[in-house]
Amino acid sequence: MQAPDGGTTFRAVEEWLARHPAAPSGALIRQRLCRHRGGSWIEAVSTVLAVLHDPEGFDPAWVEAVTAPRDWEQPADETNPLDHERAAIDALGPRITTVRYTAWARIAGCPTMATLQRRTGKLWSELLTEAGGTPNASKIKNRSRAEVGEYMTRFLAEHPGGSTADYGTWSRENAAPSRSTVVDRFGSWSAAVDACRH
Structure with a gap:
């Protein structure tokens, strides 16, 4: 994990691996080491360094398994x-x-x-x-003007200012039509706000 001539950051290790054609990519190592149990790169590095400095503190069978040479071309057991x-x-x-x-x-x-x-x-x-x-319902195409108007009415009830910035966040959280769909149905943002404000 630690390059002889570099550090243990992901970038340093990735750059070291890139200089060695037979080595796996940094992305592949991170995927294999970190994807299980939601681990992080820092946790993986800490574990590797601990194994290197004090292997007796770990289960010998586990150390043997994780330090054994790997065929990086062989896909890992894939989860569905x-x-x-x-x-x-x-x-x-x-x-x-x-x-x-x-x-x-x-x-x-x-x-x-x-x-x-x-x-x-x-x-x-x-x-x-x-x-x-x-x-995500915002990806549904061919929404009618009436359906888009219902979303706009709900948005304006929660955000009376009617800013497009607020709508961007609100639309993602509420699976609402995109701003461009609103503009397409009403001709402009201001026209949509005027038409749907109660």
């Missing part, structure tokens, strides 16, 4: 992508935006959205639906 989705649903609820999943996956040590999509060949909304979640 839907299991990651279900874990995210358990943690965040059924309606998960890609932004919320990305933040959660980083902390939980789970694959990125792009990785899950690549493994399955499916869109995010399809994966979320199959896992029992609810796709």
